[in-house]
Amino acid sequence: MELNPEDVRPLYADRDPVHDFEHILRVMHLAERIACIEGADRAVVRAAALLHDVCREEDHAVASAAFARRWLADRGASPEFIEAVAHAIEVHRFREPRVARTLEARVLFDADKLDAMGIIGLARLFAYSGVHRYPLWRAIGEEETDADSAAHEFFRKIRFLPERMQTETGRRWAEVRLARMRQAIEWLETEIRGEDLEGW
Structure with missing residues (x-):
């Protein structure tokens, strides 16, 4: 079917x-x-x-x-x-x-988690924060709740996804998307601190 x-x-x-x-x-x-x-x-x-x-x-x-x-x-x-x-x-x-x-269950698990990673995953994090009126970003180390901000969701869940993937293909692709997402988050944190521009 x-x-x-x-x-x-x-x-x-x-x-x-x-x-x-x-x-x-x-x-x-x-x-x-x-x-x-x-x-x-x-x-x-x-x-x-x-x-x-x-x-x-x-x-x-x-x-x-x-x-x-x-x-x-x-x-x-x-x-x-x-x-x-x-x-x-x-x-x-x-x-x-x-x-x-089943293999089919493992495939669905991995596909769903891949959509939480990479630049699309970052976009979804911010959309989730907006829907629930959470802060756009909050430095890790401040008071945490279950869904405190996009930052907490990344550091609490998403960065561990590659090791949780259930197929070899999923693990390989997750590493690629996680690296891309981590780099974007590092730039985001730098911009939030205003440390990305020269001339000061």
């Missing part, structure tokens, strides 16, 4: 820019590329990517998997296909990791 992205576009209407339909498309494209390299089932990976953030409540991975089971069953998908897609969705979350039993 090959899903058309346009079939799920309405499910992501009125989303914030962090988890909108563009995020879904980016994850889908990354997941399909990893699936091709790693030998995963592309149809399962594609469907899982398209439905992985369809619900946004607290445990959105479990809720999205339950939605995917109903939605795919209504469209005549086989029980085996449905379970493969739902499992991948259930275990894709970083903060509450569950064991990925």
